[in-house]
């Protein structure tokens with residue numbers, strides 16, 4: 053019997069994170085709270101949190117931030133990583149995703165996968181007996197969204213009530229995960245994009261339903277100015293994602309009116325921040341002036357990949373005893 057309320061259970065232990073909606077709003081808030089806690093915790097007190105644990109990282113696409121931040125996170129938590137790059141883990145040319153997953157589950161404690169199509173990743177995760185984390189697929193980039201929310205929370209104190217303008221390819225992985233996360237915590241997401249890059253009506257309805265309990269919502273505008281007016285956050289990503297290079301010329305032509313410039317920033321709130329998951333293409337989706345300017349928080353955002361992923365690893369791998377989950 054507890055004389056006071058029992059400590060909250062860590063519901064995340066042993067789970068997968070393939071997309072943001074694998075987490076409830078409460079769990080999402082828990083991960084952010086844990087990230088804030090770990091960011092302030094001296095490294096000497098972190099070293100035992102994942103001691104003896106191994107994280108496998110299978111990457112079928114290039115990466116700087118995701119790869120290095122997971123490697124540093126595991127190292128600072130006292131665990132280890134092993135990295136394998138290649139192009140055939142998920143496509144099943146040598147063996148099925150299920151067999152790769154079942155074998156790795158016998159060797160390691162968690163697996164991060166960066167891949168192309170989302171469906172083989174789901175098959176991989178279903179067969180795994182250890183947590184599987186999506187380190188970016190064509191459909192989702194949930195680890196990026198955790199760092200994005202952490203950055204906004206640090207800047208504004210809360211996500212609830214924020215107006216986030218996302219400009220450019222509003223159908224891509226980063227946009228989807230950002231919107232899934234932000235509406236769940238009560239933000240309004242305003243996509244500024246041409247019809248070719250507009251999320252489907254079904255996806256917008258999904259976001260509206262997902263956001264409803266917290267007062268979050270999403271809408272799309274073909275006018276960049278209308279999307280940005282009054283925004284607290286301006287967010288963009290590359291116009292052409294990895295694996296989509298065949299559409300580069302079309303994307304460059306269609307998305308140019310949605311480039312984030314000083315002029316566009318002028319329609320947002322005076323306190324607005326500029327965010328980008330990076331890598332950035334200066335002179336394309338964002339001007340040099342904006343990304344290097346006083347509104348830009350892109351390097352704080354990149355740093356927060358480390359803190360958010362540490363929280364995720366601790367939540368998936370441990371019982372979080374004594375921590376604010």
Ligand code: CP
Nearest residue numbers: 115116117118329330
């Ligand atoms: N933002 C991000 O995921 O960067 P990398 O592709 O370098 O990992």
Ligand code: NVA
Nearest residue numbers: 224226289293294330
């Ligand atoms: N949308 C980009 C994100 C890179 C971190 C891509 O998938 O290439």
